[in-house]
Amino acid sequence: MKRRKEEIPLWQSKGYLPAERVNLPPGERMLEGPVAVIECPQRIPCDPCEESCPVGAIHMEDINGVPTVDTEKCTGCSICVENCPGLAIFTLDCSMEGGCEVTLPYEFKLPEIGEEVSALNRKGEEVTKARVKKIKTKENSSGDTSTVTIEIPEEYVKEVRNIRRMK
Amino acid sequence: MRIDDHPILSFPETDTVTFTYEGKEIAAKKGETIAAALHNEGIIELRRSGDKQRPRGLFCAIGKCSSCLMKVDGVPNVRTCITMASEGMRVEKQNGFPELPREVNDLKPGSIDTAEPDLLVVGGGPAGLKSGLVAAEAGADVIIVDENPFLGGQLIKQTHKFFGSSEQEAGIRGVDIGEELVERVERHKNIKSMTSTSSVGIYEDTVGVYKNMSHFQKINPRKTIIATGATEDMITFPNNDLPGIYGAGGVQTLMNVYGVKPGEKVVMVGAGNVGLIVSYQLLQAGVDVEAIVEIAPRIGGYFVHAAKLRRFGVPILTGHRVLEVEGKERVEKVKVAETNGSGGIVQGSVVDYEVDILALAVGLSPSYKLLGHAGCELQFQPQLGGYVPTRNERMETTVGGLYVAGDAAGIEEATSALLEGTIAGADVGLKIGEGGKAEEDLINDSQEKLSRLRAGPFYRDLRESLKEVGV
Ligand SMILES: Cc1cc2nc3c(=O)[nH]c(=O)nc-3n(C[C@H](O)[C@H](O)[C@H](O)COP(=O)(O)OP(=O)(O)OC[C@H]3O[C@@H](n4cnc5c(N)ncnc54)[C@H](O)[C@@H]3O)c2cc1C
Ligand code: SF4
Ligand code: SF4
Numbered sequence: 061m062k063r064r065k066e067e068i069p070l071w072q073s074k075g076y077l078p079a080e081r082v083n084l085p086p087g088e089r090m091l092e093g094p095v096a097v098i099e100c101p102q103r104i105p106c107d108p109c110e111e112s113c114p115v116g117a118i119h120m121e122d123i124n125g126v127p128t129v130d131t132e133k134c135t136g137c138s139i140c141v142e143n144c145p146g147l148a149i150f151t152l153d154c155s156m157e158g159g160c161e162v163t164l165p166y167e168f169k170l171p172e173i174g175e176e177v178s179a180l181n182r183k184g185e186e187v188t189k190a191r192v193k194k195i196k197t198k199e200n201s202s203g204d205t206s207t208v209t210i211e212i213p214e215e216y217v218k219e220v221r222n223i224r225r226m227k
Numbered sequence: 228m229r230i231d232d233h234p235i236l237s238f239p240e241t242d243t244v245t246f247t248y249e250g251k252e253i254a255a256k257k258g259e260t261i262a263a264a265l266h267n268e269g270i271i272e273l274r275r276s277g278d279k280q281r282p283r284g285l286f287c288a289i290g291k292c293s294s295c296l297m298k299v300d301g302v303p304n305v306r307t308c309i310t311m312a313s314e315g316m317r318v319e320k321q322n323g324f325p326e327l328p329r330e331v332n333d334l335k336p337g338s339i340d341t342a343e344p345d346l347l348v349v350g351g352g353p354a355g356l357k358s359g360l361v362a363a364e365a366g367a368d369v370i371i372v373d374e375n376p377f378l379g380g381q382l383i384k385q386t387h388k389f390f391g392s393s394e395q396e397a398g399i400r401g402v403d404i405g406e407e408l409v410e411r412v413e414r415h416k417n418i419k420s421m422t423s424t425s426s427v428g429i430y431e432d433t434v435g436v437y438k439n440m441s442h443f444q445k446i447n448p449r450k451t452i453i454a455t456g457a458t459e460d461m462i463t464f465p466n467n468d469l470p471g472i473y474g475a476g477g478v479q480t481l482m483n484v485y486g487v488k489p490g491e492k493v494v495m496v497g498a499g500n501v502g503l504i505v506s507y508q509l510l511q512a513g514v515d516v517e518a519i520v521e522i523a524p525r526i527g528g529y530f531v532h533a534a535k536l537r538r539f540g541v542p543i544l545t546g547h548r549v550l551e552v553e554g555k556e557r558v559e560k561v562k563v564a565e566t567n568g569s570g571g572i573v574q575g576s577v578v579d580y581e582v583d584i585l586a587l588a589v590g591l592s593p594s595y596k597l598l599g600h601a602g603c604e605l606q607f608q609p610q611l612g613g614y615v616p617t618r619n620e621r622m623e624t625t626v627g628g629l630y631v632a633g634d635a636a637g638i639e640e641a642t643s644a645l646l647e648g649t650i651a652g653a654d655v656g657l658k659i660g661e662g663g664k665a666e667e668d669l670i671n672d673s674q675e676k677l678s679r680l681r682a683g684p685f686y687r688d689l690r691e692s693l694k695e696v697g698v
Contacts, residue, residue, distance in 0.1 A: 075498075075533030105680055106392075107397065145398055181538075
């Protein structure tokens with residue numbers, strides 16, 4: 061008899077989370093204002109997200125646990141985004157008219173405010189263009205990582221997790 | 228080419244020194260090694276092999292392999308990756324097996340100095356520095372030797388923020404942890420550190436060290452800690468010796484210590500943490516990462532490291548391997564294919580990547596040679612990376628007074644290297660310094676932290692191997 065090949069989840073073989081594996085905050089919560097989404101599905105020895113959150117909204121069982129966000133407690137302050145060494149946390153905010161803001165950690169040459177950039181999905185493919193709304197430099201960040209906030213059309217908020225400068 | 232704009236690091240302007248390579252003048256930054264300066268000029272072929280006259284370049288960049296040997300001021304077999312360039316130096320490509328010069332004064336032994344510290348630490352990475360500091364705090368007088376031109380070992384190259392527990396150094400960049408440690412060591416009045424100094428042998432009660440490849444010295448310490456770190460592994464495929472094939476750590480040293488861009492386009496082999504982290508650092512240095520090739524069906528490193536690369540469009544090809552490299556004098560093309568699960572490749576899956584670097588992150592092996600020389604009992608433990616010494620839970624080997632710490636005791640990570648260093652240093656402090664309760668507490672606390680660190684699923688096999696070696 062032929063042995064069945066062991067199924068390996070996509071995130072382990074390809075290195076990205078398929079959208080259905082992401083614990084996205086409820087849509088109504090994103091309409092109320094910024095809220096964190098953590099894309100860290102693996103049991104690794106790491107806890108700065110939990111430790112850095114000023115309101116105790118991030119929970120993990122022990123240092124090897126998988127972190128989860130209490131979206132009711134979370135204020136969307138992005139402190140965890142700045143502190144996570146895995147650059148695995150983003151904040152999403154759909155409270156403005158006609159679009160959403162995504163705040164992402166960024167350790168490359170920073171764009172300018174107002175610059176148009178490519179908005180990329182988890183595989184690095186451009187899904188739309190975006191405008192840079194806010195920048196927090198490494199020096200001003202609570203965790204030594206700069207963050208960039210971009211504005212995108214609402215339908216891409218589940219997908220956009222990175223930017224690429226166009227020039 | 229120099230990296231001028233880096234998102235994390237800055238490379239300050241320094242004075243330049245001028246040396247000659249095959250008669251041509253080369254400008255180097257002060258404090259830079261010969262190999263880094265040549266690399267910056269695009270000179271990556273450093274010697275020709277003995278039998279077949281094949282071109283060779285550097286591989287490890289930290290003095291652990293023999294790939295970068297050149298003739299310097301008439302002396303052959305100089306490891307140019309750890310030898311600092313100096314004004315007026317004469318550097319020549321080495322051909323085959325050179326004859327040893329008989330008339331070079333530097334090779335004649337003069338009078339031999341002897342030092343008698345309480346503790347000698349061999350290796351100035353996180354394990355060695357920490358052990359020296361802890362012992363010095365307990366009143367021991369300490370000498371730390373390191374064969375690289377700088378202290379800090381692998382730690383000072385790591386531009387990413389560390390994982391682990393916030394109680395320890397999680398969330399802080401390795402390079403910052405390293406710099407702080409080096410500063411504390413350099414300030415400590417009980418510690419003398421000697422860089423560019425290789426320990427070449429351990430005899431009955433003497434350790435031989437060689438400073439600046441010219442001055443031999445004997446050190447007779449009461450205790451010795453071996454914290455020599457690890458060596459990068461190689462894999463076999465046709466042309467795996469061409470210049471342009473580097474260890475991932477070698478690439479990391481070039482770009483993050485010396486600020487030299489290792490090339491323009493790279494294929495990385497290995498999707499463990501080292502391969503993933505160095506690939507990301509290559510992107511930060513402005514190098515294109517064309518693909519990460521991994522023979523296993525799943526990514527071995529942390530998912531979050533992989534996700535950072537995927538978001539920039541870097542493909543991670545699991546179930547793939549390098550077939551061969553092509554190039555006349557240096558890497559020009561890498562052939563990659565999908566494996567079929569039974570040793571062969573999937574027909575029609577071969578892809579050619581036109582790149583100038585192939586970086587290998589295929590594993591590390593503990594640098595155990597000095598421990599073997601000293602007569603320690605060694606065991607082969609694949610989960611720990613290869614040969615490692617048997618030791619007790621305070622890191623003392625089967626040779627009394629000889630300790631081990633860090634990657635040399637088994638490949639783990641910087642946090643465990645620091646903790647093992649603390650344990651070894653504190654035990655030395657207890658035995659020879661004025662150490663007491665504080666040191667006992669440090670040992671207990673570090674042992675507890677180590678077992679918590681090693682508790683997760685990533686460390687299951689490691690825990691088993693550690694039991695076998697005595698921990
Ligand atoms: C790319 C990469 C990424 C990593 N990422 C992480 C991470 O995210 N988190 C983490 O915790 N760890 C990480 N690590 C691992 C960590 O850097 C190592 O585990 C740690 O540096 C080991 O410390 P060490 O002191 O044992 O050895 P090293 O840092 O390797 O230092 C050994 C020193 O000994 C010197 N030496 C060797 N032989 C001699 C001799 N005969 N005479 C004199 N001197 C000698 C060498 O020059 C070297 O400076 C990473 C490693 C690499 C390569
Ligand atoms: S965004 Fe702020 S409040 Fe929300 S989880 Fe992160 S740190 Fe906590
Ligand atoms: S800090 Fe980041 S990488 Fe670490 S557990 Fe939290 S989300 Fe994961």
